[in-house]
Amino acid sequence: MATDQHPDPAAALEPGATLGDIGEFALISALTQRFPQGEQVLIGPGDDAAVLRVRTGHVVVSTDLMVEGRHFRRDWASAADVGHRAAAQNISDINAMGGTATSLTIGIAAPVDLEAQWLLDFAQGFADECALVGASVVGGDLTRGDQVVVAVTVLGACTVAPVVRSGAGPGDVLAVAGRQGWAAGGLAVLGRGFRSPRVLVEAYRRPEPPYAAGPAAADAGATSMIDVSDGLLSEVAHLATASGVRIDVRSADLEVPEPLHAVAAALGGVDPVGFVLSGGDDHALLATFPADADLPEGWAVIGSVAEGEGVTVDGAVRTGDTGWTHF
Amino acid sequence: MATDQHPDPAAALEPGATLGDIGEFALISALTQRFPQGEQVLIGPGDDAAVLRVRTGHVVVSTDLMVEGRHFRRDWASAADVGHRAAAQNISDINAMGGTATSLTIGIAAPVDLEAQWLLDFAQGFADECALVGASVVGGDLTRGDQVVVAVTVLGACTVAPVVRSGAGPGDVLAVAGRQGWAAGGLAVLGRGFRSPRVLVEAYRRPEPPYAAGPAAADAGATSMIDVSDGLLSEVAHLATASGVRIDVRSADLEVPEPLHAVAAALGGVDPVGFVLSGGDDHALLATFPADADLPEGWAVIGSVAEGEGVTVDGAVRTGDTGWTHF
Known part of the structure; x- marks a missing residue:
């Protein structure tokens, strides 16, 4: 004014x-x-x-x-x-x-x-x-x-119907688009007073959300979608709860970027997959698709949807990766 | 969620x-x-x-x-x-x-x-x-x-064209809708540790903006409009600046509610019109209308628009009522 x-x-x-x-x-x-x-x-x-x-x-x-x-x-x-x-x-x-x-x-x-x-x-x-x-x-x-x-x-x-959290159904696949775990690695590095690996620190400071992946998923018939702000498993849990289904994440299908291995080793040999499963702040997208859908570019399958409730990793309940809460 | x-x-x-x-x-x-x-x-x-x-x-x-x-x-x-x-x-x-x-x-x-x-x-x-x-x-x-x-x-x-700040023209009238100065009176009372006149304190705590007056003014052809959040004269100044005109406020046309007289007297005889000219937080509306417009219910003429710039009260520049700024 x-x-x-x-x-x-x-x-x-x-x-x-x-x-x-x-x-x-x-x-x-x-x-x-x-x-x-x-x-x-x-x-x-x-x-x-x-x-x-x-x-x-x-x-x-x-x-x-x-x-x-x-x-x-x-x-x-x-x-x-x-x-x-x-x-x-x-x-x-x-x-x-x-x-x-x-x-x-x-x-x-x-x-x-x-x-x-x-x-x-x-x-x-x-x-x-x-x-x-x-x-x-x-x-x-x-x-x-x-x-x-x-x-x-x-x-x-939106150009097609908005994709909510509650539409996942048994038989769907779970997929991810965008970097995941990078920002959490960068935050761990900063929290210990270091500034490298620089690529992770930069990922924390300035995330690069996959902006084209959301509309592309909607066009491809995604049945549910959410962005990863607080942690992958906790966001998958939101999809599972809202949709009334069980979702299993296959850890072998998660991409663990090379710098996360270095950070995990420097932190005393922790499992680098932990950064991917519980990290937030990259603003990757998670979505479920019908099993026969053609996934758009940039989307990779990392799990599956079944009847039931809750989230499993490789078929088993995993504890300790519950994501970020504010109070 | x-x-x-x-x-x-x-x-x-x-x-x-x-x-x-x-x-x-x-x-x-x-x-x-x-x-x-x-x-x-x-x-x-x-x-x-x-x-x-x-x-x-x-x-x-x-x-x-x-x-x-x-x-x-x-x-x-x-x-x-x-x-x-x-x-x-x-x-x-x-x-x-x-x-x-x-x-x-x-x-x-x-x-x-x-x-x-x-x-x-x-x-x-x-x-x-x-x-x-x-x-x-x-x-x-x-x-x-x-x-x-x-x-x-x-x-x-909006159901008709939005009314911006910049449309006032010479010859228009300035009008107000809603209570003005009440909240400032209540704030002055609270600031001195008192809780009455209760009607003013309540006006500060819970303003009653004239929600019907905005659309009614638009329908009636208002040429400019603003709400009074920081003080009447400073908001009139925004209209004058945005529209490139001079606006004169006639103090005799301002309604000074009875409780403000009491507060002004209790504060050592200050001019109660000051609360009306510089008070904010009531969220009254100020608008300009063509001189021949039929003003909607709840609107009262309090001044006029002329060529020039700035704001005057009864034809003279008034200082010391510049409204609230945050830094």
């Missing part, structure tokens, strides 16, 4: 300037300049609300919070990385319905002594991730808080 | 139980039970995203944060009041475009030692406010944070 009061606010950002130095309106103006508006945006940032064109007769919507010290650490990831990740985890939720994100809003609470440049870099990372799917940041809110809290809401659309 | 794992989680809420005692999934389930789903909701809470029917070809969207200690104090307002207010300030943003809210999402960060009952009461207040306009809470996120932060996104629709 009121951008015309500050024709070039970014120019006023002295090195080290804090949010308190810059002020709310100049900051909002500088942030808004980082967010190009797509053709679906009828009214963009700066009014009481944005207005978006919807051609599909429906809108898909999801919201997620990221809290400093809990979901990210400013000493473990750059502001741009945090921006990428905040966008990615929300866009991934639309992906998991078989849809494509079109528009996002960002609410940010931040301490008054936060460097303004951190927010600008965050916004650039966020915008760059959104550009991967052609989505626009159409609105936001900025206020003071004791710690950095990022609240994102994402809107999107 | 996973609501079937907790058939009656609310029953498990012992008095004094904290978020840490209850756990994330049981809490989400208990919260979700407080949110009835309207016919526009194709897929409600519990999947990766919600899916909403959109019949109008567009969606109006806005987002707002409320931070404990900054936007509310738990000792000044009940959890239900905070819930009402969080919903009201967001629904009001759709109102200010001339639209009606249909769906909302809530993200909540909260300390692990917060009483679970606080969140349930918050949710009930939020749901009750949404029911006033027939809107549904379709999704959310719950995570741990150092302080309570509530992030709301609201979606809605």
Whole structure:
């Protein structure tokens, strides 16, 4: 709002300037300049609300919070990385319905002594991730808080029926798309004070969700789908519970990337498959398909669906990989 | 998600139980039970995203944060009041475009030692406010944070063209709908340790935005509109700036409710009009209309639009009522 009061606010950002130095309106103006508006945006940032064109007769919507010290650490990831990740985890939720994100809003609470440049870099990372799917940041809110809290809401659309969690049936296959376990490996590395293997640390800092895989799965007749934010087995459990089926994961079919073997060895010989089974934050997709479906590119079968309930690995109940809970 | 794992989680809420005692999934389930789903909701809470029917070809969207200690104090307002207010300030943003809210999402960060009952009461207040306009809470996120932060996104629709801030023209009249200054009076009372006049304190705790006045103004040909969240004069300034006009407010036309006179006298004889000119949080609407428009019920003329720039009161620039900024 009121951008015309500050024709070039970014120019006023002295090195080290804090949010308190810059002020709310100049900051909002500088942030808004980082967010190009797509053709679906009828009214963009700066009014009481944005207005978006919807051609599909429906809108898909999801919201997620990221809290400093809990979901990210400013000493473990750059502001741009945090921006990428905040966008990615929300866009991934639309992906998991078989849809494509079109528009996002960002609410940010931040301490008054936060460097303004951190927010600008965050916004650039966020915008760059959104550009991967052609989505626009159409609105936001900025206020003071004791710690950095990022609240994102994402809107999107599907071209075929949305894929929910509850449609898996006995005889279906379970498949995965995207990297899985990489971010957990990177987090384990960072947690022990190391910065390599760099490819895992980068995977944690900046996930690369398989954005094309969601709509492709929906087109191919996926019967259920979810994204892996909290851990593979716990997400499979959500599919099994919602669908009223038993799902078995075949560990031999899980891809364990080479750097995870190195990390597992360095951690005293733990089983590297554990990172794949319990790790989150890569935003891989899990979906079930009819056994005779042609799986789209990028999808690999890792298990099967049967009558019953719960999740098994190689036919047996596995404990200790229950995923992340917030309380 | 996973609501079937907790058939009656609310029953498990012992008095004094904290978020840490209850756990994330049981809490989400208990919260979700407080949110009835309207016919526009194709897929409600519990999947990766919600899916909403959109019949109008567009969606109006806005987002707002409320931070404990900054936007509310738990000792000044009940959890239900905070819930009402969080919903009201967001629904009001759709109102200010001339639209009606249909769906909302809530993200909540909260300390692990917060009483679970606080969140349930918050949710009930939020749901009750949404029911006033027939809107549904379709999704959310719950995570741990150092302080309570509530992030709301609201979606809605207009039946005629959305009313933006930039359409005011010379010769238009400025009008207001809804209570204005009441919440500021209540806040002043609370800030000095008092609890009366009760009608003002209640106005602060639980605003009553004029939800019917926004669409009515759009139907009547309003040329610009905004809601008063930060202060009447500062919001008028946003209209003037966005529209490239000068707007004059006639103080004699402002309604000063009787309890504000009492508060102003108790504060040592300040001018009660100050509360009306600079107060926020009532979520009154300000709009401009062509001079020959028939103003809808509930709207009252309080000023006029001319060529030029800036805001005047009774023809003179007034300082010291610049509204609320967050940094």
